[in-house]
Amino acid sequence: MPELPEVEVTRRGLADPVTGATIRALHLGKPLRWPLGIAPAALVGQRVLAVRRRGKYLLLDLQEGLLLVHLGMSGSLRFASELPPRGVHDHFEMVTDRGTLRLHDPRRFGAVVWAAGEDDPRARKLLDALGVEPLGDGFDFSAFHAGLRASRMPIKQLLLAGRLVVGVGNIYASEVLFLARIRPTTRASRIGEQRARRLHAAIREVLARAVQQGGSTLRDFHGPDGGSGHFQTQTHVYGREGLPCTVCGTPVQMLRQGQRSSYFCPHCQRP
Structure with a gap:
């Protein structure tokens, strides 16, 4: 599933070519997770003012309203002056005077939703419950530590929930907790200040490094230029069950938490 680093890589790749473009046509394929919420013809002539990100949502600000784009489980966006004919898994296409933006989503868990603004109930339903942005100035340690102390959830599952801090997906949570x-099974409220500071710093470090490496391409994700991410080739524990820990040599273990795989070193990572 594309997580925060993949969405941020996508945003950076789209921001310059798409900002300022004027919509000439919209084409919809099979239904996505949620309906567009407006007649496609109503967006023709609108100019894209900015491309932002909130959590795993891309926000395309238009002259009137905005488009919220979610890549779902398998989606990726491609922008180019010329693209091949639409395929069976191409479910949204926005033709502009600068090129075409296309959503490719084989599993159709993604979505493109129009809202009149961020105060629109459709936008608030998607954005209001999101936690703080981990790469922004608002990721305050004191508030983060207070959130840990207030939760009885295992730390891995608290990170994945996205209510305390947004965007720490499965692969990145395993790497963050190793660092x-x-x-991963440690109760969040048991994490003291010293370990909480290490965790706070690790979230920033891992996600920033993942963005620099183009995100992770496990199966479906590709950036707007069609390129793959490389973070998955340099993980310390994720996907390395049975292989030696890169620090101490102890075999990496895997356990299931909420139907997700958690990888950890039993020697380096204490309960």
């Missing part, structure tokens, strides 16, 4: 030397 912070915390076992």
Whole structure:
């Protein structure tokens, strides 16, 4: 599933070519997770003012309203002056005077939703419950530590929930917890200040490094230029069950938490 780094890579790749473009036509394929919410013809002539990100949502600000784009489980966006004919898994296409933006989503869990603004109930339903942005100035340690102390959830599942801090997906949560030397099953409220500071710093470090490496391409994700991410080739624990820990040599273990795989070093990561 595309997570925050993949969405941020997508945003950076789209921001310059798409900002300022005027919509000439919209084409919809099979229904996505949620309906567009407006007649496609109503967006023709609108100019894209900015391309932003909130959590795993891309926000395309238009002259009137905005488009919220979610890549779902398998989606990716491609923008080019010329693209091949639409395929069976191409479910949204926005033709502009600068090129065509196309959503490719084989599993159709993604979505493109129009809202009149961020105060529109459709936008608030998607954005209001999101936690703080981990790469922004608002990721305050004191508030983060207070959120840990207030939760009885295992730390891995608290990170994945996205209510305390947004965008720490499965692959990145395993890597973050390894760097912070915390076992994924540790109850969040048991994490003291020293370990919480390591965790806070590790979230920033891992996500920033993932963005620099183009995100992770496990199966479907590709950037707007069609390129793959490379973070998955340099993980310390994720996907390395049975292989030696890169620090101590102990075999990496895997366990299931909420139907997700968690990878950890039993020696380096203490409960």
